[in-house]
Amino acid sequence: MGKKGQLVIGPAGSGKSTYCETIHRYCSEQGRTVHVVNLDPAAEVFNYPVAVDIRDLIKVDDAMDVLHFGPNGGLIYCMEYLLAHSEWLEDAIGDFDDDYLIFDCPGQIELYMHVPMVKALMGMLDRLGYTIASVYVIDSQFVSDPAKFMSANLMCLSAMLQLELPHVSVLSKVDILKAQHGGEEPEFLEDFLSPDPLRLMQKMSSSMDSKFYSLTDAIAGLLDNFSMVSFLPLDITDQDSIDYVLSTIDYAIQYGEDLELNEPAELEDEVDLQDALAAWSRP
Structure with a gap:
């Protein structure tokens, strides 16, 4: 494995x-x-x-x-x-x-x-x-x-x-x-x-002190630009x-x-797996 x-x-x-x-x-x-x-x-x-x-x-x-x-x-x-x-x-x-x-x-x-x-x-x-x-x-x-x-x-x-x-x-x-x-x-x-940082920023802005808005907006923009989380x-x-x-x-x-590919349970022991796969692939 x-x-x-x-x-x-x-x-x-x-x-x-x-x-x-x-x-x-x-x-x-x-x-x-x-x-x-x-x-x-x-x-x-x-x-x-x-x-x-x-x-x-x-x-x-x-x-x-x-x-x-x-x-x-x-x-x-x-x-x-x-x-x-x-x-x-x-x-x-x-x-x-x-x-x-x-x-x-x-x-x-x-x-x-x-x-x-x-x-x-x-x-x-x-x-x-x-x-x-x-x-x-x-x-x-x-x-x-x-x-x-x-x-x-x-x-x-x-x-x-x-x-x-x-x-x-x-x-x-x-x-x-x-x-x-x-x-x-x-x-x-x-x-x-699957968060949208800019949308979350909008929700936060109504209750946020204005002096923190620009910093928080920049952080939201960073997360949005990366979009990795x-x-x-x-x-x-x-x-x-x-x-x-x-x-x-x-x-x-x-x-x-x-x-590894396991042999299907319904095949008999003497049946060759490659022959079976070839047979399944034929129309």
């Missing part, structure tokens, strides 16, 4: 670990082998089996206690330490051969927006032959306010440019959003899945929603493209 995987990123509290749990459970039910790699040295609780855990190498508490860093500084130090000891990660994931890997990452967005550590880590995986898609998870509560949503768009765009990976943006917790609107998907959600809604209670998100990511990294 080739070495494939997902880099699950996004702000703290956006639902990354729940996403990893959901995808892992769904794949297990489908008989598909997936391993989750925890890259968050500050993580404490997991609802999925952890195949590889950065905390076996270093924990953020160690960096804070020994080096007297704060939480963010300690986390960045841990990621630097991981890169300096990349052979540990190479050995750990080497046991899985060509299995599909999901990397559950920390919630500090500077790691994906301007600090180069995660990009360097992806370079290492590329050298090992992995094809990785970045999956940027954003809480659906961001759609409650156009200004917040435009901020989420900027975060996604920055991560796309920084990491230079096949990219899919996922709007998480849509099941919660539905529950808040009587169990139905709210009509306004469609406006945010769109979102897939994820309802973890809906199998079709999970399947659509996963299949989109698989397509982005061409997972399954190298599957």
